[in-house]
Amino acid sequence: MPAGHGTGRSGPPRPGAEALPVGVEEEFFLFDPRTGRTIPRAAGVLDAVRDPDRVQREFAACQVETASSPHTDLGELQRELVRLRSELSGAARRAGCRLTACGSAPFENSATGATVTDIPRYLRIARAYGAIARGEKCCGCHVHVEVPDREEAVQVCNHLRPWFPTLLALTANSPFTAGRDSGYASWRTIAWGRWPTVGPPPLLDSAADYRATVDALVRSGVILDEAMVYWLARPSHHLPTVEVRVADVCATAEETVAYAAIVRALVTTVLHDIRSGVPAPRPVEALLEGAHWRAARDGLEGQGVDPFTGAPVPAWRLVDELMARIGPALAAAGDLPMVTERLFLLRCLGSGAARQRAVYGQRSNLQDVVAWMGRQTAPVTVCDLPLLTSQGDFSVI
């Protein structure tokens, strides 16, 4: 917890007081602890949740999602995320499965079927999208930052575009698919790319242009509704926010919070630019996509592409540039020490993807990876312990 996030009423003004509210949606897999495969048990897990307010079903019955409340104090966001993960994790154990934060299911591929959640909209999507809906499931993390003015929200998306690859590299957490290493740090990004509206948002002139573009997509019959605009960032269709949808779900709640802080600071920074009349950057489109592909390929551990110069540079250098750009906003929000410390840990321990690979490297056993990811997802509580040992999937607690 960074200093300055205390709740005392006296003392200096809280640095976080004027920060933009931020909320987080996290998607998780439910795995069968015996096989490491996904298991369609969302209904049972949600029945076992004691406080169901902020958890919901997802498209596939092997997934669940949490949605936090909006917070200006990210310490509070972290407490909520940890609580949600713990509750869901406990409910999953009671339902005989494991809640797991990873972007792809290691044993499954594009031909693997999935049980679709029995909700009319999801069933319609399953019918309309065939194999891309049924196959490869993906878990992402969506960060909402409050930007109530729709014109500003559209401009924020324009300004965010060059930073998507760096945000992706920071959160890459899905190297395994089809029972093997895909060669990508974020295979989710590649698999998810098969949907018709995935990718960087187009540069849009105005809220009216956004409306017209979304209407054209809906009119074409290609997407069923506005919620199916899956651009990497978009003005939310149901909240007064900009929604950033780049990230794989992060392995730990701490990483999610650091990522949310970075996204908020970036939105704050570009809002300042917009209000100062700075036009949206216009990187070469093909390079922007190339940079995004490279980020999915290498994550934090390899190369990235500077979207402006096209130069290959170490991914961490892009992170450093991002930090230089948003440092003042992070400091003003009181998040700088927390983010700096967690980036340092990422640098030492490796990205989510690198850690998965390290576990795999020990015994070349993907089941180890699945079990280990489950352990990172939520802290184990005392009441879970008997279940743990009886299931026998943890050698060490």
Add this chain to the structure above:
Amino acid sequence: MANREELITVGVEEEFHIVDAGTRRLVPRSGVLLEQLPADRFTPELQRSVVEVNSSPFTRLDDLAGELTGLRRLAVRAAEGLGLGIVAAGSVPLVDPELMKISPDPRYERMLADYQELTREQLICGTQVHAQIEDRDLAVAVAHRLAPWVPPLLALSAGSPYWLERDTGYAAYRPLVWQRWPTAGPMPACASAAEYDEMIDELIRSGTISDPGMIYFDIRPSAHVPTVELRICDSCPRVSDVVLIAGLFRALVARELEAVRRGRPAEVRPELVRAATWRAARSGLEGELVDPDAGAPRPAAEVIGRMVDGLRPELERSGDWELIASLTREALARGSSAARQREAFARNGDPADVVDLLLAETRNEEWAPVAPAASGVTTGATGVPGGGHAEAA
């Protein structure tokens, strides 16, 4: 009809799957097959389960059809001598990805190292049509401006419903496999050939691609010949579909060249083209396509009929109108390859039947019935297509 010299020439690259004649499964045997085939026409592809053949450029579609048929015959005969079969289709149903191998070539080895799972899963075949444009600035402009016509051309070729032994629900799943590569999709607008080349240089410098051959836009200026190249289409089992697509692409190129020369503006919205391309991959000829003009979903036959009728002036100028109108009606009546593959599967629930159908269609040497087509395609054509028109060998 225009002078022969004024016509845009068209050439075709076809990719074929190699299957075992007994098991009907995909096999990495291009090495041994290519030893039996003329090296100036047949080349290896990234995966050893694929061979590629290149036609010459032609002004007459009839000549193109004749050469494609002859080249296919060569490949089929060589394959049969080896206990193999040749399949022209976007994908084949029976595949063991673990047994596949990439061709022994440093470029392909580097692609495996760089692109990993994408390279391993590149078990798909396409048809590329080249239309000649000498002026590279024009080629760059036209390649971008033609993007809205990619979806109906894809729909005509749709023949990859099966992927890793399952029905994907798509008429053409190959484009979904393909679009995962970093430079796939509609080509961005570039003001000139110089700007386009600069973009390629930047992509190479950035490490996104390793050479200009890895620009995989749906339509692109060719990297090695003075043409624009249509790359979106599945490999087609029937030569008549290849000829149809080649004829339509040439007409589209001719019309767009004229539009550029007249300074007519064009606004291409890549996000909408992507969406319409997805729709075409899903529907093929059997469902709805997004109408390129209205932006609304319409039955595929209607969208394609209107496209063909709209190209009538260019098709008449090249002397192709009757042939193309007739081939279009036939293609629409026959349905997509994907639909025929599903029918074959439905008979006994056996994917080997799908492979047998594709083998037979690929082997078929009667390519094009030519029927009189006085009226348009959408306006209720008369003239039932006549008998088979034997290829001109």
